[in-house]
Structure formats: C-alpha cells, structure tokens
Amino acid sequence: MSLSDSTMASMLKKVTTEQGFIAALDQSGGSTPKALALYGIDSSEFSNDEQMYDLVHQMRTRIVTNPVFTGERVLGAILFENTLDREFLGQSAAQYLWQEKQVVPFLKVDKGLCDEKNDVQLMKDIPALDLLLDKAVEQGVFGTKMRSVIKLANPQGIDDVVAQQFTIAKQILAKGLIPIIEPEIDINSPEKAAAESLLKSALLKALNNLANNQKVMLKVTLPDTDNFYAECINHQNVIKVVALSGGYTREQANEKVAANHNMIASFSRALTQGLSAKQSDEAFTKVLNLAIEDIFNASKT
Template identity: 70%
Template structure:
C-alpha cells in the first residue's frame, strides 16, 4: 500500500524534504529570484501558471528523484494541476518515488503576544479529503514566533496541535511548523519556551500516530534532541528561514538527526534563463549539498 511505503521511506531513508509550496503572498518573490519580474505577468492566474512551470521544471529534472529527496511539499494550486499528464501528487510518487505533502494553512494573523497565529482554515475537512483522494501522505502548516512571550508561544503550539489532531484523525501525517523568526532579538529564549511547549503537547498526544515537526535551525546545536527522539515524532525537519543555503546546510549538519526542508535555499541559484544543462547542474549541486548536510 502506497501510504505504508511512504511512511517507511520517510522514517528510514536518508534524504530531505523539498518545500515547493510558496503560495499567494510568497510567489512573486520566488518568481523574482527565478528571474521573472512582476511586470512579466498580470494577475494571479498568470502568476500561478509561471510558478507551476518553475516547479514542473524542477520536479521533472532527472536529478530530482527519491534517491536523495524523501518528500515534497505542495501548495493546493499545484495539487490541482498536472505534471506531464499526471496529477502532481501522483507524478511525484509514481514517477519520482518522492512522498507528497500538502500545505494546508491559509496564512498568518497579525502579530499578537509576540506571535503570529494561523488564520482560520475554512473547510479543512474538505481539503484533507482531497489530499486523501490524491494519495497525499501528510500536510504542513506554518505559524511564526517573533518574541519570547510564553503566553503567545503556548497559544501558538496549542493551535498547531489542535489542528494537527484533526489531520491525524483523517489518516494524514501533519508537519507542525512553529517557525522562530531568525531575526528575533529573543531567538534563543523563544526556542526554550517553544521546546517546552512542544514536549508538553507531544507527551499529551493521544493514540500511536506520530507527527512531524518543522523547526527553525536553533541557536544551540542539537537543541531539539528530545523532540527528535520523542516516540510521537516521525521526523524533525529544518526550515532555512532566510539563511543562505551554505549557512543553512552548515547548521543542519550541526544538528544531528534533523533533516532539511528548504524552499528558497533549495531554489537559490536557479533561473528561468538558464539552459537546461546549466539548470540541471545547478539543481543537482543544490540537492547534493542539502542531501549531504541532512545525513548527519
């Protein structure tokens, strides 16, 4: 069964998760970094067509496959589209042996108590049913911590786990992503509060189904070891969070058992204007460096 095979792969194979899930707000920046300026398209439809072309070029490349890449996180718009005549999630798993995940959050609320909680997710149940129908393995949802505010961080982690339980109940594996802003003046203190809140929620998690965590690379090496070793955690993955790929790789390497789940750091150096040969070489170099960093 596909889901059992996906679980086995994520649990036991070396590799990392490609985050290809930029949505409405972050897509113009992703396209700009890829060499497509905002005056080259009009409206959301053209913008999403262009970003799908970018993702298709990445995913269909010979060097993008399940040998080094465990999974890929998709935006709902990508899930609704096809790659080479197959549904995007089916193409990832059937042709590339890469486990599909779906970003389910709808963005962030304004900052309050030093954090940005997630906006409501209308018809989450319907979205999860769609994910199941397309043999998606798991989901991802992001909220952001700006300051070491205990009340705010506790509320943020509670929100993540509350929605996470709904996702588990649908048979999907949630990636819980409480990002700590790398520019926070209280980053280390915020990480202390976050780890305590995460462990409390993990200890109280009912049932035997694990979750995944996606965390900012911490100030202290191996800081999240208790989370990595927790019986309710399938995998702890790291976001690049604004670090360059070189910086992010170095930090992943220093955090044993943590693997990369990079977005911008993965596509760094890729350009629409590259020849296919140059694009493939740049992507191969990026994948190999992230793969090696994630093996520690």
C-alpha cells in the same frame, strides 16, 4: 486515488528510515512573486494571479521533472493547494511525485498568518479544512504542513501557537494524514534562544499528550544550540524533525543542519537559490543537482 495501506506504509518507511530531505515547493500567493523574482521572472511578466500561478507551476514542473530530482536524495516535497489541482507531465501532481519519482507528497494546508498578537502570528482560520484534507487523501497525499511564526519569547504567545498547531494536527490525523507542525521562530528575533527554550518545552508537553498512535512531524527554525531539539527528535510520537532555512543562505543553512544530528532540511528558497528561468536545461540541471547534493549531504548527519 486515495492511498492503500501498503502505499502509506511504504511512504512512512521512506520518511522514517531513508536519508534525504524535503523540498518545500509550497510558495503561496503572498510569497510567489518573490520566488518568481529570484527565479528571474519580473512582476511585469504577469498581470493577474492566474498568470502568476501558471509561471510558478512551470518553475516547479522544471524542478520536479528534472532527472536529478528523485527519491534517492529527496524524501518528500510539499505542494501548494494550487499545485495539487495541476499536473506534472500529464499526471496529477501528488501521484507523479510518488509514482514516477518515489518522492513523498505533502500539502500546505494553512491559509496564511493572522496579525501579530502576544509577539506571535497564529494561523488564520482554515474554514474548509476537512474538504481540503479529503481532497488530499483522494489525490494520494501522505501528509500536510502548516506554519505559524514566533517573534519574541512570549510564553502566552508560544503556548497559543503550539495549542493551535496541535488542535489542527489532530483534525489532520483523524483523516489518516501525517501533519508537519511548523512553529517558525524568526531568525532575526533578539530573543531567539529564549523563544526556542519556551517552544521546546511547549512542544514536548503537547507531544506527551498525544495518543501512542498519533504520529507527527515537526518543522522548526535551525536552533542557536546544536542538537537542541534532540528530545523532540527522539520522542516516540515524532516521525521526523525537519528544519526550515528561514532566511539563511543555503551555505549557512546546510552548515547548521549538518551540526544537528538526525535533523533534516526542508528548504524552499535555499533549494531554488541560483536557479533561473533564463538558464539552459544543462545549466539548470547542473545548479539543481549541486543544490540537491549539498542539502542531501547536510541532512545525512
């Protein structure tokens, strides 16, 4: 069920004009064991990838079907491809998010990171990207997300990251989807501020080369200087700039999001912090509601 023009317009209006944040529920094969461990499920409780993905889907289902997880505070949710092939309460995952929760569905499309070169990690090739994008369109997905990592302020490496991101973004735009471009800077980088300066310049140059109708979103590491990405936020080709928590605690990340006007959160680990498979439904709901409220409030500034 690909999106009608009116549904796509409704999702775009929501992301553009309403308050809230984006829930990153897209842990992939490499990060899923850690996510499950934080959720109270030890690696001894599964013996293969299929069991692991079943368990993490149960976690995601418990989150998105919870009554406090709605479009009133959550603008969107980023899904892993494995989740796109599954259901929430008998409905395909992406359709459930929008039809039942009014939460805009996004899909993580990258296949992980290459080895470090020029102090960055580019994305691995995505050989069947067109097929994946066609599936996303058919399932009613609004946009995509793809992540690279920057370690140091290496001009060549950062230019390579941005060039790769925008090349793939144009392929995604051609399918009628909205790409979230994510060039993460390691929060522990000794050259974080310098890397941010190089990245912003490269992003603005690439944004200026887009056609007027090519709209993207950016997902960036919370900057050292408040409102550092204001030029990106105000750029005519940018729908929204969202922030990853990047290893900060939820409290630290929320404080930094609140200090950056018109930037909103897109948290993964910081959203699920404190949730446990062992909690009663009442306790789980209480912890989730508090997390959602705190992140929502930080994203309102």
